[in-house]
Amino acid sequence: MVHAIQKTLTLEEFLQLPETKPASEYIEGQIIQKPMPQGKHSILQGELVPAINVVVKPQKIARAFPELRCTFGGRSIVPDIAVFVWDRIPRDENGEVANTFLTYPDWTIEILSPDQNQTKVTKNILHCLKYGTQMGWLIDPGERTIFVYHANQQIEVFDELDMLIPVPSFASDLQLTVGELFGWLLE
Numbered sequence: 001m002v003h004a005i006q007k008t009l010t011l012e013e014f015l016q017l018p019e020t021k022p023a024s025e026y027i028e029g030q031i032i033q034k035p036m037p038q039g040k041h042s043i044l045q046g047e048l049v050p051a052i053n054v055v056v057k058p059q060k061i062a063r064a065f066p067e068l069r070c071t072f073g074g075r076s077i078v079p080d081i082a083v084f085v086w087d088r089i090p091r092d093e094n095g096e097v098a099n100t101f102l103t104y105p106d107w108t109i110e111i112l113s114p115d116q117n118q119t120k121v122t123k124n125i126l127h128c129l130k131y132g133t134q135m136g137w138l139i140d141p142g143e144r145t146i147f148v149y150h151a152n153q154q155i156e157v158f159d160e161l162d163m164l165i166p167v168p169s170f171a172s173d174l175q176l177t178v179g180e181l182f183g184w185l186l187e
Contacts, residue, residue, distance in 0.1 A: 014076060023067060025124075026076040032120065034078060035113045040141040040185055044111050045080050047184040052083060055174045060086045062106065062170050072104045073131045077124050083107035085170055104131040107168050111139045125149050134168040144182050 009017075014026040024033045037045065045066055052064040068082045082105035090098035108128045110121045118138070125136035129151045136149035145159040148166050158165050161179030 011071070011074060011076060015071065023069070023078040025078055026071075027120070027124070028075075035115045037080075037111075038113055041080070041111045041113050043184055043187075044139060044141060044181070048109065048181070049081055051176065052081070052171065052174060056083075056171050062086055063089060068101060068105075070101050070103065070105055070128075072102060073127060075124075075127055077127070079105060079108040079124070079128075080111045081109035083109070083168075083171070104128050104133050106133060106170065107135050107137075108133050109137040109139065112141065114142065122147075134170075135166070137165075139181070141182070141185065144178070146178060146181070 008029055009026075009031065011026055014031060017024075020033060022034045022036050024031050049064045049066050052062075056062040056064070062083055062085045064081055064083045066081055067078055069076060069078050070082055071077075082101075084101075085106045088103065088106060090101050090103065092098045105128060108125055110125060112118060112121060118140075121138060125138060126149070128136055129149060134151065138147040138149070139145075140147070143159070145157060146165055148156040148158060150156075156166065158178050161177065161182075163178045165176050165178060165181065167174045167176075
């Protein structure tokens, strides 16, 4: 169950709070805790991050991060998977990946949990697109469907096993069908 905490805080005050498990997000002045991931969600997230990274990370094209807090445009959200083009990954003074990401992901992926509000998740994807994200995926394991969001384009629906799921141009070497993605649930 998603809980909205009624106390009003600024984004800056929210960012000073200790992290919660599962993560809480700051959306339109409200603190909303994400639901605890369940089996199907965990499998899809656990398989998808390395599937993306094996294609984009060796050539330093991009990198996929699970459960990474991204703060931008007045919100602080935690996509299930946030993919950043290599030269947009925030770095600290030592050149290491920074702990704080004050920017939008280039590709955001959300995996719907049984008790999760699809409207809230969709709004987060649309927020990302508004600020520069190239593509958003909403994976619905219950319906075996992937909704693909592009900036300023119609939403695409992928629900047939042999359909190749579109990816951002920087990840064009990633070839994944609906059947392959949901096939991970059988392994």
